[in-house]
Amino acid sequence: MAASMSGVDNTEVNTPSINLTSFQKKTRSKLLSIPGTRPSVQNGQLLVSTGVTSLDFLLGGGLAVGAVLLIEEDRYDSYSRMILKYFLAEGVVCQHELFFGSAQDSPDDILQELPSPIMDDVAIPKPVEHTRLSAEPQDRVDAMKIAWRYQNLPKVQSTLTSSSRFGHYYDVSKTMEAEIRQAARCHYFYLPDHPKQTMSSHSPTLESYSALLKSLQEVIQKEGFAVAASSAKSRNILRIGLHSLGSSLWGDDLCCCDNPKHPHALTNFLYGLRALLRSSLAVAVVTVPSHLIQNRALMGRIAKLSDTAIALESFKGSERETNPLYKDYHGLLHVRQVPHLNCLASQFPDHKDLAFKLKRKQFSIERLHLPPDLSETVSRVSRGEVPRVTSPASTCSLSTSTNKDLDF
């Protein structure tokens, strides 16, 4: 067990050893040990890091091999694209193979935008416990005079972190160096490179999606990612990133009309993708511009067809941007679906209100906690949800201000 978890590349599984006794240890079926993966603590599933450590924690340790993560894009597609880049960058650092499918960006563009990994191992933002204070406590800005015993504790323990380190951290202000990038093997699917062939209108899916699925199948077969393939060489994981499926650039009018001509095209593709992934050593991250899809039932079906689904809602451009509650964060994160692979109960995150913030060295997902409301006009009626700064709230508080004399 210890040997398989160390992640050492083992080319031969059965090393002959001299048996001094006739006792033979009953070995389990070979546990695959691939660099960059680890078995889950909950159900022994092989997990892969998504590149964002907070997201790994949310998903229960990491993304399971053979599963699909669906990301519903934010309005301007900035943060979902960032997560996709983190995912691919993590693949480069862990020496996995990459597959990138897009109708919008040429493959070179996205590969040049990958963030550069922070290579030193100590770059973990631990809560401050053992820092050696060399300077006088009074010289520090946040040194407290009376409550000095608490000055090293963090203010609120709100970041989601796990104790053991699995993923890597990336610096988004720098791009990955060319040597590291070129060491990784990448396969591409760029839609304008595949010319349109006329297909019969009876087919349930669009030709762009079927071409993508066919290309994926070829890569998996040829490069030996299928689980059933003979393990002549060391196994590796294929990371598949598919950008903006369902947008009009793929030829799908799901986002354009309320009654699309091929309503089942994307759902068929996702079904086929999941079937393909279950029998291969691959992980997929798919982004969908859900804010453009008008048919909510269809969106629900798409979420059901993937294993994990999260939605990003960025504050940019919405009226929530000026809300003082959200001023530290860049957006909200909603978990639409959690996977239950080989188990009955799934691992739900404890907290439902999650917000994300893209910092330079980390994409952090935190629990949204409200500061105490100390204004005079706090109404006595309990408001459990996050209060909205719209006119109903203002009338609510104005009405209680007339009863100010009665509040004590």
Place this chain on the structure above:
Amino acid sequence: MLLELLHGSDSGGFVLIRDSVHYSGRHLLKSFINAALHREEHVHVLLFEVGEQELIYGFKEIQRLHIHNAYEDPLGWTSTTDLTTQHFCLNYLTKILNETSQQKASILVIDSLSWILRHVSTTTICSTLHQLKKGGAVKTIMGLLHADMHQKGTVGSVCHLATSLITVAPGKAGDNCTAMITKRTKSGKVLQEEHALKINEDLTITVLKKSSNAEPAVHEELQTDPTANLTFNLRLSDKEREAKEKLLLPFMFSNDKKNAFLHTGTGSGQILYEPDANDDYDQEDPDDDLDV
């Protein structure tokens, strides 16, 4: 930000003007064309919605303005014109762009996209626009879209492609308008600004007021300051502040003791004794003078 767009300082991309029935965005589009002509760039206009006379009204020099007129016969019923809605595809557009201005990339203006969207499928238009955006023949694409003519999804899909989106709405008084501009930079950042503008007779723009965020709905609550009108004094004078800093509180330890508490040591206990004010800490041993 509007002035930067107007002067074309950042090239490339797709500028989309989204208007509605309340305020027409054509004046703003004509101002953009005017500014481009002043910069001595070639402008190609695909005209579907208004006639040629109406378009060139107000322009001073139209030497570099090339109009491709599809107003009279947009669907090609009489087969007299050579531009119809079906001609909105990459090959034809690059051909007509290259035959007029060979050296420099030119600006393509589409008036209006709504017309084409009614007759050609949205996916085709989006892919054509995307390919035009990347190609070398066109420096900037400017389009006019009437948001209330289409379904929300269609408008959303086309706006998703735009690098700069300008939404015009009627302003407070008269001919003014408010323009909300959303710009997406290459690095993924999104900038937003709102301007109140007036478009003059000679198609120049005066910016009346600029605010970088949409102003929140103003509901002012008069918050009475609770620290006013008190019978006691809440502020400290300087002397009082100094005296306060100097006050020794009961659990204020020296720095060593604090550090020892904060970082629990390596295991062996340390006894740190600090004499209190009440302790009679006399260095001399009182037993010294005993003769025992």
